[in-house]
Structures are given as C-alpha cells and as structure tokens.
Amino acid sequence: MQKQVREHGPNLRRSMGRKVYFLIWAVLFLVFFVRTTPRLWIDLHREKIPWPSPTSSMDRRLGPVLQLAQPSATLTQTFARLPSDCGLIVVCPEDKDDWQFVRYAIGYLTWPRKMDVVRLGPNESFAGVASEHTAVLFCGLPAPAGSNAGRTIIGPKMVLLGPVKPK
Amino acid sequence: MRIFVGLLVATAAIAMAGFGVTMLLVRHRLTIWEHCALAWLFGTATVSLCLWIGGLLLRGIPLQTTVTCLCVALGVLGFRRWLTFPKAQRTVSKKRAEIVFIALFVIELILMFWLSFQRTLGWDGLVTWEIKARYAFLNGGVLPVELLRDASRWFSNPHYPWCLPLTETWFYLWIGDCDQFWIKFIFPFWYGAAVSILLLAAEEQSQNRLVGWMIALLFPLIPCLHDRPGGFQVGYADGPLAAIYLAAVFYLLRFIRNGSRDAMVLFIALGATLPWMKLEGVVLWATISLCGAVAIRQRRKVWTATVMSFLPGLCLIALWKIFLSSVRCLPTQDFVFPGFGPLLCNIQRTGEILHELFLQLIGWHEWDIFWLLVAMAMITLLVRVRNMYAAALVWLFMVPLVCYCSVYLFSALPDYIWYIENSLRRLLIHLVPIAWLLIALALGPSRSTDMNDVRT
Numbered sequence: 001m002q003k004q005v006r007e008h009g010p011n012l013r014r015s016m017g018r019k020v021y022f023l024i025w026a027v028l029f030l031v032f033f034v035r036t037t038p039r040l041w042i043d044l045h046r047e048k049i050p051w052p053s054p055t056s057s058m059d060r061r062l063g064p065v066l067q068l069a070q071p072s073a074t075l076t077q078t079f080a081r082l083p084s085d086c087g088l089i090v091v092c093p094e095d096k097d098d099w100q101f102v103r104y105a106i107g108y109l110t111w112p113r114k115m116d117v118v119r120l121g122p123n124e125s126f127a128g129v130a131s132e133h134t135a136v137l138f139c140g141l142p143a144p145a146g147s148n149a150g151r152t153i154i155g156p157k158m159v160l161l162g163p164v165k166p167k
Numbered sequence: 168m169r170i171f172v173g174l175l176v177a178t179a180a181i182a183m184a185g186f187g188v189t190m191l192l193v194r195h196r197l198t199i200w201e202h203c204a205l206a207w208l209f210g211t212a213t214v215s216l217c218l219w220i221g222g223l224l225l226r227g228i229p230l231q232t233t234v235t236c237l238c239v240a241l242g243v244l245g246f247r248r249w250l251t252f253p254k255a256q257r258t259v260s261k262k263r264a265e266i267v268f269i270a271l272f273v274i275e276l277i278l279m280f281w282l283s284f285q286r287t288l289g290w291d292g293l294v295t296w297e298i299k300a301r302y303a304f305l306n307g308g309v310l311p312v313e314l315l316r317d318a319s320r321w322f323s324n325p326h327y328p329w330c331l332p333l334t335e336t337w338f339y340l341w342i343g344d345c346d347q348f349w350i351k352f353i354f355p356f357w358y359g360a361a362v363s364i365l366l367l368a369a370e371e372q373s374q375n376r377l378v379g380w381m382i383a384l385l386f387p388l389i390p391c392l393h394d395r396p397g398g399f400q401v402g403y404a405d406g407p408l409a410a411i412y413l414a415a416v417f418y419l420l421r422f423i424r425n426g427s428r429d430a431m432v433l434f435i436a437l438g439a440t441l442p443w444m445k446l447e448g449v450v451l452w453a454t455i456s457l458c459g460a461v462a463i464r465q466r467r468k469v470w471t472a473t474v475m476s477f478l479p480g481l482c483l484i485a486l487w488k489i490f491l492s493s494v495r496c497l498p499t500q501d502f503v504f505p506g507f508g509p510l511l512c513n514i515q516r517t518g519e520i521l522h523e524l525f526l527q528l529i530g531w532h533e534w535d536i537f538w539l540l541v542a543m544a545m546i547t548l549l550v551r552v553r554n555m556y557a558a559a560l561v562w563l564f565m566v567p568l569v570c571y572c573s574v575y576l577f578s579a580l581p582d583y584i585w586y587i588e589n590s591l592r593r594l595l596i597h598l599v600p601i602a603w604l605l606i607a608l609a610l611g612p613s614r615s616t617d618m619n620d621v622r623t
Contacts, residue, residue: 022610025609025610028536028539028540028543029381029385029540031536032385032388032535032536032537032540033385033388035535035536036388036389036390036535037388039388039390039394039535040278040387040388040390040393043282043390043393043394044278044281044282044285047285047286047287048285049284049285049286049287049348052284052348052349053347053348054344054345054346054347054348054349055347056287056347056348057287057288057292057293057297057347057348057402058293058347060287061287061290061293101290101294103322104294104322105293105294107294107319107320107322107323108293108294108298108301111302111305111314111320112311112313114319115319115320116319117319
C-alpha cells in the first residue's frame with residue numbers, strides 16, 4: 001500500500017503541476033482578452049471616414065492642414081492648369097511633420113511633373129522666381145508681395161505663382 | 168456596380184492563380200484553410216510578378232488580358248491536377264465547438280473589413296505603396312521607370328519591391344479607377360490568410376485544436392494590429408509580410424516534423440516570395456532558408472536539395488537587383504553599406520537600440536501583455552520543451568529580431584532614435600505570428616512526451 005502511494009505520488013504531483021501550469025496560461029489569456037477586446041470595440045467606432053471617396057485617405061490628412069474641403073481635387077485641378085512642361089518648386093517650412101506630408105502629397109498629385117523642394121527655416125526667405133517653365137508653390141508660408149498676375153490662391157495656406165491658364 | 172464587379176473579378180483571378188500555383192507545387196490535397204490562404208498568398212505574388220514581367224513587353228488592355236488568361240489557365244491546370252489527387256487528409260470537423268469557433272473567426276474577419284473601411288490608408292500606405300499603384304494604373308498597368316530615378320520623389324522609396332503596389336494596380340485595372348477607399352478591401356484577405364495558417368500551425372505545435380483556435384482568435388486583439396501604423400487596416404506591407412512569413416514557417420516546421428515533400432516545396436516557394444513583398448523580406452528569407460537548409464540536410468542527407476532550396480529566393484532577389492540597376496534606380500539614403508567601419512563607428516548605439524526595444528516591448532498601448540506572454544513561453548520552452556521544434560522556432564523568431572535591431576547600427580539618419588521609434592513597432596509585427604507559435608509550443612506536450620511522439 002505504502003509502495004503504491006510512493007509510486008502514485010510523483011504522477012499525482014506531475015498531474016497537479018500540469019493543471020496549475022495550464023490554469024496560469026488560461027488566466028493570462030483571459031487577462032489579455034479582457035484588456036484588449038474593449039480597445040478593439042472602441043477602435044471600431046473612432047476616426048471614421050466621413051464619406052467614402054477615391055481620395056478619402058489623402059483628403060483626410062491634407063484637409064486639416066490646408067483648410068480646404070476637397071484638397072486633392074482642388075490641387076489636381078489647379079496643377080492641371082499649368083503647362084505640361086512646367087516644373088514646380090514647393091516652398092514650405094522646415095521640420096514640420098504636417099508640411100512634410102503636404103510636400104509628399106504634392107509629389108503624389110503632380111506626377112509626372114518635375115518637382116523641387118525648398119525648406120525654409122524661421123528667418124529664411126525664398127530667393128527664386130516663377131517663370132514660364134517653373135511655378136512656385138508656397139505652402140504654409142507667405143508668398144512675396146508683387147503683382148497679382150500669375151498668382152493663384154489655393155485656400156488660406158497655399159499660393160501658387162506661375163503661368164496658370166485661366167479656367 | 169462596376170466597382171463591385173471589378174473587385175470580384177480581380178479577387179477571383181488572384182484566387183485562381185494562387186490555387187493553380189499551389190496545386191502545381193504539391194502532390195496531395197491540402198485542407199480548406201490552407202487552400203484559401205495559399206490561394207491568396209501565391210495569387211498576389213503571381214499576379215504582381217506577371218504584371219512586372221509582362222509590363223516589360225505589354226501595357227494597357229493587352230497586359231490585363233494576358234495576365235487574366237494566365238490566371239485562368241493556372242486555375243484550370245490546378246483544378247485538373249486537384250481532381251487527380253487522393254482525398255484530403257483531413258476535413259473540417261462538424262463538432263458544435265468547431266462551428267462556434269468558425270463563426271467567431273468570420274465575425275473577426277468582418278470586423279477587420281469594417282475597420283479597414285473605417286480608417287484611411289496610413290502615411291506609408293499612401294506615399295510608399297499606393298502611389299506606385301496609382302502611377303502604374305495611369306501608365307496602363309506598368310510602373311514608369313522614371314519614378315525610380317526621380318530624386319524629387321525619393322520619399323516613395325522607389326527601390327522597394329512591387330508585390331503590394333502591383334496587386335493594388337491589378338484591382339485598379341479592374342475597378343477602372345484609382346480609389347483610396349476601395350483598395351482597402353484587399354488587406355483583410357492577408358489577415359484571413361494569416362489566421363487560417365495560424366490556426367493550423369498553433370494546432371500542430373500544441374497538438375491541441377482548442378489551443379489553435381484560441382490563438383487564432385486572440386491574434387487580432389493585439390492593439391498594434393488594428394490601431395497603429397503597420398497593422399492590417401492602413402495599407403502597409405508589414406501585415407502581408409507577416410502572413411507570408413508565418414505560412415513559410417508553418418510549412419518548414421511541418422517539414423521538420425514529417426519530412427513531407429509538399430511541405431518542403433511550399434516553404435521554399437513561400438520563402439522566395441518574402442523579398443518580393445518588402446525589403447525586410449530578405450532577412451526573413453535568409454533566416455528561413457538557413458533553417459530550412461539544415462532541416463533538408465538532416466532529412467534528405469543530400470547537398471543538392473539543400474543548395475537548390477536557396478535558388479528560388481536568390482533568383483528573385485537577383486532579378487530585382489538587376490532590374491533596379493538596369494533602370495538606374497536611386498540608391499537608398501536611409502542606410503550606409505554594412506561594414507566594419509560603420510559598425511565600429513556606431514557600436515555605441517547598441518545600448519540605445521536595446522533600450523528602445525525594451526520600451527517597445529513593454530508598451531501597453533501598443534501590445535498590452537502580449538510580449539509578457541511571449542517571454543513566459545520562451546522561458547517555458549527552455550525548461551519544458553527543449554527539442555528541435557523549439558530550437559527552430561526560437562531561431563525563426565530571434566534571428567530576424569537581432570537583424571532588425573542591428574540594422575539601426577547602419578542607419579544613415581542623424582536622428583536614429585526617431586527612426587527606431589517609428590519603425591521598430593512595424594518590424595515587430597512581422598514576428599507576431601511566430602511569437603504566437605512560441606506560445607502554442609509552450610502549451611504543447613512537454614519534452615518527454617514529444618520525443619516519444621517523434622520516435623514513433
């Protein structure tokens with residue numbers, strides 16, 4: 001009898017150990033489930049796209065920065081009025097994430113037009129000029145004062161200087 | 168209406184191509200879960216490769232028609248081959264619990280679709296991946312090579328591979344327009360493929376169907392997968408890459424387990440598509456190929472098969488490199504060429520890199536207690552399950568992690584900490600499914616039971 005107990009002892013201990021081991025994992029899974037499920041639920045209800053459109057992703061990011069209702073469409077229409085061989089210089093503030101995205105978005109929308117970027121620090125100014133073959137787009141910076149010919153205002157944050165054809 | 172028809176036809180063509188490729192690779196029927204997952208994974212790789220190579224000769228409607236015909240031909244060939252195979256090894260269980268789990272999986276899949284449509288494409292989703300799809304669509308399905316040498320658009324990472332952009336182009340060609348809203352339709356398919364494979368892989372590791380289901384259903388609850396850049400909802404390549412890596416690892420582990428020829432062919436083929444999805448895929452391909460080479464050498468005892476297992480991936484990487492240099496693609500600006508010089512110069516970054524990794528792993532908002540579970544599993548594996556599966560899985564998890572961290576030693580960006588903070592989370596996503604497999608293995612039989620199983 002004593003021998004039987006001695007033989008069953010380690011097995012019983014092993015069996016108990018296994019049960020405790022799996023119980024710990026079950027508890028950890030439960031904690032993970034309880035903590036993460038509400039977050040998924042919250043996530044399903046936030047940051048909805050207001051209206052699905054072919055440019056919804058771009059507009060969602062550009063809209064608040066440029067303060068335009070349909071920024072992709074507006075910019076595409078404006079750039080379409082430039083001659084096809086006209087390059088573009090984008091002048092924007094340095095080291096600001098929002099304007100970095102705007103720069104990329106302009107590159108995205110203006111393909112295959114040639115594009116250069118000039119990033120200005122707080123006390124710097126742009127020395128170049130617009131010409132027949134080069135338009136200058138000021139983003140988030142005031143355009144130099146001058147005549148209104150060839151000046152297109154795109155919302156409150158952007159000014160395009162260049163040979164834009166009338167609508 | 169045209170959009171829905173377009174989405175349906177594009178998806179069907181991909182599924183046919185993927186099914187055909189899978190059937191041409193294997194000699195036995197697979198489970199329904201594997202068929203669905205592999206149809207998507209191989210289908211996207213096939214269609215994007217066809218668009219790339221076909222685009223060297225054709226464009227517009229002829230290109231679209233040719234690729235469609237190829238997809239249909241592959242599908243028909245695959246179906247005829249499928250009919251000749253013996254019956255499936257395992258069918259879907261009709262137990263009540265299984266039906267409940269399948270219903271939960273379907274609900275999670277629907278939620279992932281819902282989440283994808285709720286959210287916008289992320290920053291990289293737009294200006295690294297979708298931008299190329301848009302330009303290719305506007306150019307008749309062929310990505311203009313001028314983009315690859317346009318310095319003003321270097322932000323689009325022109326040297327990145329084209330699996331994702333050309334898959335998106337395929338959908339644009341069928342929809343008939345670029346659409347940043349409807350293109351998000353495709354990403355939950357990679358999620359579905361990942362969960363299907365994860366279910367089977369976790370079941371095989373733990374030898375318990377219930378554990379397989381629990382892990383498959385818990386997988387999408389990690390906040391990082393649905394709430395942060397890099398998840399399945401924002402149009403990045405990280406989720407798809409994780410799905411492909413998981414599938415390749417699953418078949419490698421199956422090959423280690425039973426030496427099946429089908430598993431060997433599938434892990435080699437899936438591994439070869441990794442570098443086609445994202446640059447980091449080269450690291451994952453190298454990791455899995457080295458591990459696979461050791462497994463093939465042990466199982467088959469021949470060097471030919473061992474060496475040949477590297478060929479598909481090497482060919483794809485070489486083809487891509489030759490293409491990039493032939494079109495004079497701009498070199499990457501983010502990294503210096505790895506060598507002893509830069510290594511010695513930047514070795515002092517090691518502490519910061521490890522610190523950032525630690526901060527990332529304990530980030531409750533991104534990961535909750537997921538990495539705690541993984542840490543527990545790793546400890547358990549060391550204590551309980553010291554066998555070759557554990558060794559292989561730890562290798563497949565740790566080597567890419569070490570490589571990803573080491574890469575920051577060669578970062579050319581002055582603010583490399585900012586770079587780590589922005590990219591490491593996404594790189595960890597590639598390893599999340601493998602980390603789940605570590606947990607599954609920890610929940611499996613202990614060493615002694617397992618060794619008996621292997622002997623029998």
